[in-house]
Amino acid sequence: MSSSRIVITGVGLTAPNGNSLAEFRANLLAGVAGIERMEIRYMGSQLAGVCHFDALRHQKKKEVRVGTRAGSISIYCAREALADSGIAWDAVPKDRVGIYIGCTEHGNVETENEIYNISKFNYDTKFWSHYHNPRTVANNPAGETSLNLGVTGPSYTIGAACAAGNMGLIHATQMLRLGEVDLAICGGVSESIHTFGIFAGFKSQNALATHEDPHKASRPFDKARNGIVISEGGALYTLERLDDAQKRGAKIYAEIAGYHVNSDASDYVLPNPTRQAECIRSALSRAKLEPRDIHIVNTHATATPLGDIQECEAIRAVFGEGCPDTSINNTKSYIGHCMGAAGALELAGNLPSFDDLVVHPTINVDDLDPQCALPGLVLNQPRKVEKVDTILNNSFGMLGINSTLIVKRFVP
Amino acid sequence: MTKDECKKLVLDIIADIAPDEDLSNVKPEVRLRDQLQLDSMDFLDIVMELRKRHGIEVPEKDYVQLASLDSCAEYLTPKFDALAGKN
Numbered sequence: 001m002s003s004s005r006i007v008i009t010g011v012g013l014t015a016p017n018g019n020s021l022a023e024f025r026a027n028l029l030a031g032v033a034g035i036e037r038m039e040i041r042y043m044g045s046q047l048a049g050v051c052h053f054d055a056l057r058h059q060k061k062k063e064v065r066v067g068t069r070a071g072s073i074s075i076y077c078a079r080e081a082l083a084d085s086g087i088a089w090d091a092v093p094k095d096r097v098g099i100y101i102g103c104t105e106h107g108n109v110e111t112e113n114e115i116y117n118i119s120k121f122n123y124d125t126k127f128w129s130h131y132h133n134p135r136t137v138a139n140n141p142a143g144e145t146s147l148n149l150g151v152t153g154p155s156y157t158i159g160a161a162c163a164a165g166n167m168g169l170i171h172a173t174q175m176l177r178l179g180e181v182d183l184a185i186c187g188g189v190s191e192s193i194h195t196f197g198i199f200a201g202f203k204s205q206n207a208l209a210t211h212e213d214p215h216k217a218s219r220p221f222d223k224a225r226n227g228i229v230i231s232e233g234g235a236l237y238t239l240e241r242l243d244d245a246q247k248r249g250a251k252i253y254a255e256i257a258g259y260h261v262n263s264d265a266s267d268y269v270l271p272n273p274t275r276q277a278e279c280i281r282s283a284l285s286r287a288k289l290e291p292r293d294i295h296i297v298n299t300h301a302t303a304t305p306l307g308d309i310q311e312c313e314a315i316r317a318v319f320g321e322g323c324p325d326t327s328i329n330n331t332k333s334y335i336g337h338c339m340g341a342a343g344a345l346e347l348a349g350n351l352p353s354f355d356d357l358v359v360h361p362t363i364n365v366d367d368l369d370p371q372c373a374l375p376g377l378v379l380n381q382p383r384k385v386e387k388v389d390t391i392l393n394n395s396f397g398m399l400g401i402n403s404t405l406i407v408k409r410f411v412p
Numbered sequence: 413m414t415k416d417e418c419k420k421l422v423l424d425i426i427a428d429i430a431p432d433e434d435l436s437n438v439k440p441e442v443r444l445r446d447q448l449q450l451d452s453m454d455f456l457d458i459v460m461e462l463r464k465r466h467g468i469e470v471p472e473k474d475y476v477q478l479a480s481l482d483s484c485a486e487y488l489t490p491k492f493d494a495l496a497g498k499n
Contacts, residue, residue: 061431066453127464130456 003243006173007410008253010085010238012077013348016049016231016335020080024345025352028360029382033215033334035229041116041196047209047217048193049231049336059148068110068135069191069232071144073341074101077236078145078185085238086250087183098181099142099155100171101236102164102188104340104397106157107136108195141189153181161397162300163261164188165235165343166405170259172239182244187344189234198339202228205269207304209336218337219364220301220308220330221372221379228302229336235344246412253351254407257390258287264400271307276314276402280394283404284318292323293390294406296359297376298346299330300394302337309371311394321375327383328376330362343395343403353388354409413492415485421466421492422458422484426450429457440481462488467495 011021017034018024027034038048055064055072058079064072078099082089114132121127134140139156146155154175160167165188172186192198202208209227211217218229245252260282264272284291297315301308319326331346332338338345353359361378368379389409396402423435426448433448444450458478462468468491470478477487 062429062449065429065431121464127460130453130460 003241004177005242006176006239006256007242007245008237008256008351008407009240009245009250010081010087011235011253011348011351012080012082012084013233013235013345014051014053014073014076015233015338015345016051019051019053021348021352024349028331028334028349029358031361031363031380033218033363035214035217035336037214038193040199041112043196043199046199047211047214047229049229049233049338050193051232063148066131067144068140069194070103070106070141070189073189073191073232073234074141074145074236075148077187077189077234078149081185081236081238087238087248092183094150095152096182097151097153098172098175098184099145099151100168100175100184100186101142101145101157102166102168102340102344103138103141103157103159104161104164104190104192105159106138106140108197109191110135112195112197145185160401160403161399162337162339162342163395163397163401163403164340165345166259166393166395166403167261168344169237169239169256169347169405170261170403173256173259176239176241182240184239185236186239187234187236188340188342190232190339190341192339193230193232198230202230209303216364218303218333220299220303220333221362221369221377222365223367223369225303225305225308225369227304231336231338233335233338233341233345235341235348237344252410254354254391255410257289257406257408258283259403259405260286261401261403264402266400269398271310271396272400273310273314273317275400276311276394276396277317279402279404280314280318280392283392283406287406287408289390289406291319292325294319294323294326294392295385295388296350296353296391297326297328298350298391298393299328300342300396301330302332308369311396312372312374315374319376323376325387326376327359327378327385328374329360329378331360333363343393343405346395347391347393347405347407350391350393353391357385357388359383359385359388413489413496415489418485418489418492419481422481422488425458425461425465429454429461438481443479444481445479466492468492
């Protein structure tokens with residue numbers, strides 16, 4: 001290992017409005033959301049972000065039947081990322097590959113399914129599936145991916161609530177720098193729309209979005225926002241040390257510039273803007289950047305009344321008025337909250353800005369909440385800018401975990 | 413129930429648990445594992461589906477009886493008949 005510089009060389013994703021980076025990006029620039037109605041067990045019709053990728057593109061039918069939705073999403077994203085990276089996969093030593101996948105949670109879907117299943121048999125547990133344990137272990141999405149790809153290096157998930165997508169990339173960066181692996185497949189996934197418990201939990205918190213038009217339901221920063229739209233999805237990247245990437249002539253999307261992870265230590269669910277601001281500042285410090293050097297801030301805002309205001313408070317504290325070249329946007333307004341995939345997907349949607357110099361907007365803002373009126377907020381229409389050299393991506397999660405990841409334009 | 417009908421029920425289960433397999437030429441006398449991609453978890457699936465769909469219990473000591481279609485028919489047909497008799 002000779003380089004501590006880590007670069008992104010491949011992207012594979014599935015979002016409620018696109019199954020490739022190109023499709024996803026085109027829809028982000030065209031204002032196309034991807035929210036629909038879905039029947040949720042015990043709850044009836046609910047709003048959800050549903051992905052429509054073809055699982056059989058990279059899995060056998062039996063793999064889909066035996067595995068989990070999170071496993072399918074992971075395998076799809078991993079295979080697409082590897083193809084995008086142009087790496088000669090057959091020649092890659094599989095024991096030098098790491099798979100690091102962020103998850104908000106795992107196992108709820110499969111456990112609920114089994115309880116429902118045995119309810120049809122008078123709750124006789126002899127009808128409980130022998131696949132329950134491999135389906136519900138916390139490393140399932142990464143493990144299924146390792147099976148599909150034949151990866152024999154470390155493969156595991158990182159549980160970090162809704163900060164998990166960023167955490168996958170951050171952990172991969174650390175492992176590459178330590179020389180633990182030579183290639184990392186990393187990011188985040190979520191299958192959360194298949195568990196009624198997540199919907200019911202947010203509903204009990206009065207935090208589940210409602211709107212007669214599904215595409216208008218997720219509306220961060222709008223005065224009339226009324227909660228979260230729950231979504232599934234995934235985004236996995238190939239990360240490599242710069243010298244390895246250059247050696248094989250890889251296309252480089254971006255370089256990891258800095259990151260930080262911290263904890264609120266203040267509440268189970270309520271965010272803490274002071275700690276969020278600390279997280280952002282520490283990431284900037286590690287990247288040796290000033291707030292004014294950041295050209296795009298992608299917010300975590302989930303469209304809860306309080307959460308959006310608190311993140312805006314944190315962003316205001318760091319970026320204030322002295323950052324005329326900083327644009328601020330939000331991706332959940334299109335795709336809802338993809339939970340463990342959110343940070344990774346939201347970063348992906350902004351990466352093409354390095355090339356096209358366009359910042360995708362936050363849509364569904366008909367009446368901007370004055371408490372969310374940040375300078376630089378890009379509302380409803382894409383903004384052409386002169387320069388995009390840096391992107392700062394926030395992802396925060398329950399129990400007060402905060403993550404900020406900064407990527408920069410690759411300059412040799 | 414005839415033994416052929418019994419084999420058909422077993423094949424229906426295998427079609428669901430091994431959906432990538434071509435079952436058009438399964439040789440009844442040859443071990444299923446020797447001609448299809450089936451592992452031990454799949455055999456547990458066969459046991460589970462017999463229980464769920466047909467109310468038939470196969471104790472662990474008898475799993476060996478599920479090795480081939482022929483042995484399945486030998487072992488399961490009397491169980492199906494016994495159930496039918498009960499009903």
